[in-house]
Amino acid sequence: MSERLLSGVLVLLVSATVTFFALRLTPGDPVRAVLGGPTAAPTPETIAMAIAEFGLDRPLYQQYLIHIGRLLQGNFGTSFSQHQPVIDVIAEQIGPTLTLTASAIVVAWILSIASILATTRRNRIVSGIGSAVETVLASLPQFWLALVLLAVFAFGLRWFPAQSNGGISGLVLPSLALALPLAGFLGQVTRESFELSLDQPFILSARTRGLGDWSVRWRHALRHAMLPGISLSAWAVGSLIGNAVLIEIIFSRQGLGRTLYQAVTVQDMPLTIGVTLVVTLIYVVASLIADILFVVVDPRLKGKAT
Template identity: 50%
Template sequence: MTAARPSTLGGRRLLGRIGARLAGAVFVLWAVATVTFFAIRLIPGDPAQAYLGGPGSQASTEALERVRVEYGLDQPLLVQYASQLGRLAQGDLGVSASQRTPVTQILGEQLGGTLLLAVLALIVAWLLALGLTIWSTRGGRVSSAIGSGVELVAASLPQFWLGTVLISLFSTWLGWLPPVSTGGAAGLVLPVLTLAIPVAGFLAQVMREPLLDAQSAPFAVSAAARGETRTGMLLRHGLRHASVPAVNLSGWAFGYLISGAVVVETIFARPGLGRTLLQAVTVRDVPVVTGVVLVSALAYVIVLLIADAAAELLDPRDSRRRVTS
């Protein structure tokens, strides 16, 4: 009985953490839905116009009034808000005001492209950050100074400026890559780099100090005493230690990549949630705006939970606590 008590307590703690994270995820989705609902209504104009062709439709007063009654836009704002929350709780995202198509169908057609872009950009950002961190921490003071400067510059680059520069360099001048999305692998290179380079700068910044600290940590000294080479210590121990804060940051990075898709998909004429959101905001298509934002927030929450679990598995201190328990 007493021997099983620690595992029982550990299971309860695990269930408690999972419950807290799920509750936090629900809260985030509710907050996103609430902010989106009221923010879209702060945009000047009549939301009923979206159902009749947009702000420039020149619809008659009678037609606008019929639309308001049909879609409940004549109700008080709080009544509309409660009605929308009720539909969202049932999984009903509604019908696009401008396209007259179910929002779930629109999201299904556009979600894959944006997720592919974000996932590839996150992978490339990690590869760039690892390469830069290893090189700058093993090459002496000059490499360290150069690496630190590259990290700072990369993390500070605006996406719209970086995308324009990459198009000018690799498309206009060198002619190596297409300036817009072509549907193939070549059309993904510049959008992925535009998203990945700033994120790589952030990841490299948070990995540099932990990797330097790991080289003089007790476990590194013990590994060296056992005959471990410097490269072996770096790959087997140092990177694992240094990657924990970067893994924690990856959840935020994925959200940054999803939001950055609005700019990147517009610059490179690439279909996806970003362009869909921009077009929906322009015509005040509330159901589409709400659906895109909620799906993006849900993807962010899921990746954040995965990153949190991965960080616990990578952290050597957590591993030792699990063993001793």
């Protein structure tokens, strides 16, 4: 666990470093973002004051060291574009993104488990259909799927709102856009482990005790087949938040993804770095939770985890 924590700290440091230099080397004038964007017309005196205030006149390595020092103190700075502390902006936007991510993972697991239990080792046709559906879902681009869901179920059938309204109905289509491809991946990696579990001696023992097929699948085989899916879910957290950029824009949702896109567009360096670090931190925490779930699902891994 200590090694995992150390690697998490290193990941955060690398993320902050790469983001800082990528933004500083990007063509454009960050001073314009500080002073109101490309449409602003500041005076030379105002530009000089802004450069001095934010330390943009210092050598790049000094700016980096000051930046890392502030981050270590928990100071994310002030957003250039929104003119408020970065931590306050993130606090306002993190809730919708975490809700969307969590709902997508839950829906993806429900769909993948239902597919596996219903189709694996039934017969060649049913099993083949289940595997084919998972393959198709895994290959779907999430932004394209979001547009299709929006066109069919929002503009066509009018079952759900086109724009997120903050309620459950506004969460359905964005969650499905993220969850369906993930369900395909989860189904693919879990199906193989599930088939291997069905061949284990403890399954035969359970059947000889008179347990029904569904009971054997649900209570015994599935538990041992979930480990690859749990590992994939930890990776999926970072991927889902990254893909939430387009999903939140398409469905006009508030969230970290949309905020990150807007910050990068106007070269708002403090906000971009702050959001990137928070997303990285969420991924690190998800990996730690996955390690804990490994032990919960299979206690035999406890010695290896420690």
